[in-house]
Amino acid sequence: MKKSIKQLTAVLGLGVAAAALAQGTTFLTIGTGSTTGVYFPVGTGMAKLMNDAGGVRANARSTGGSVFNMSALATGELDMAIVQNDIAFYAFRGTGVSSFEGKANNKVRAMGVLYPEVLHIVARKDAKINSVADLKGKRVVTGDLGSGTEQTARQVLEAYGLGFDDLGQQLRVSPAQGITLMQDKRADALFYTVGVGASAISQIAQTVDVKIVPVSGNQATALIKKYPFYVRYNVPAKSYKGVGATVPSVAVQAVMVTTTALSEDAVYKAMKATFGDEKALKAIHPSLNTNFSLTKATKGAGVPFHPGAIKFFKENGLNVK
The missing domain is CATH 3.40.190.10 (Periplasmic binding protein-like II)
Structure with a gap:
């Protein structure tokens, strides 16, 4: 047959x-x-x-x-x-x-x-967030459950004397969900540890007036001293729409x-x-x-x-x- x-x-x-x-x-x-x-x-x-x-x-x-x-x-x-x-x-x-x-x-x-993974703290301009300290009481996307971003967010907030409990709302969602929350004004800021030029951040910047919040000064020094995986890293000007100047931040490595x-x-x-x-x-x-x-x-x-x-x-x- x-x-x-x-x-x-x-x-x-x-x-x-x-x-x-x-x-x-x-x-x-x-x-x-x-x-x-x-x-x-x-x-x-x-x-x-x-x-x-x-x-x-x-x-x-x-x-x-x-x-x-x-x-x-x-x-x-x-x-x-x-x-x-x-x-x-x-x-x-x-x-x-x-x-x-x-x-x-x-x-x-x-x-x-x-490559370096740079901490991006992306904030809506209308949320009036100029420093990490201003995240207190705000609705903040801290990264997906099971992500390195959430760990980074915890450590950076700690350097500024804050914890997740100090946020108005901790939003533990994926970057894709975070984009939607930022666009719909249901989130004020978003943490994302990622290579410069990430499509998620570019997408937010194309549809929302945003700024990159700096991590610098004594807080960055304290962070690097306690967690030596971090290094100082600047987000270059014009990396994203609306980001006209270099923004100091920190990075780990992928x-x-x-x-x-x-x-x-x-x-x-x-x-x-x-x-x-x-x-x-x-x-x-x-x-x-x-x-x-x-x-x-x-x-x-x-x-x-x-x-x-x-x-x-x-x-x-x-x-x-």
Whole structure:
């Protein structure tokens, strides 16, 4: 009896999968963040570079962000992820974030630092917010549940003597939901730790008169002293509509991480496909184009490097541990 086309397709599909497995292809799921942020386009672009190069197969998933990604790496739901370097450190040590307490994941390993993630505090001009202190009593989007932004918001407010309880309303929603709340005048300000040029902030600035609230002076100094993952970083003038002058702020680093569950060979192949094609990597997003270099990729990861990454960097004349 002749097989139907559907049956033949199924058999061929199984054959392709079996061939891939026979060739030792590793299938990777990369955790990113909101589709309106920078993690998602960067993760999607890196997955494409891996797929184009061969050796590993990858797909990028939109997620709740850094904290979620670290938890999903621990359970094996994700194989790689883009996260804030401070969140990676907290997960590795089992501290700093309530969901990590007592659950240190010493299997976390870095692949490389990608770009600075700048704290943006975006405020509606009609809300009359000129400093972080003015957020007291206001309706503020502090980031999605399970995001690094929420952790950053907590620490920055702390530097100004405030906590979430001092806000008029803490709005724990995604950047996409935050855009809507800002546009509808249901939120006065929004925290977002993200690469400069993020579409979420550009979208708000296109539809609402906004300002970027500075983080500077003694408060920024105290923040950096207590949490050394932060560095000073200026949001350049004209980065967004209505932002006519440079705004001082702080930043952490976006870092690609994995775990020891992935083999040295798989990580090395992923590194060759992405970090090894610096021109193609930098073309994925302006945050990478402006900030990425192989030398910078080895600094400030927050966790030890994976053996596959170490092998790649050593081949390129860089020593990491």
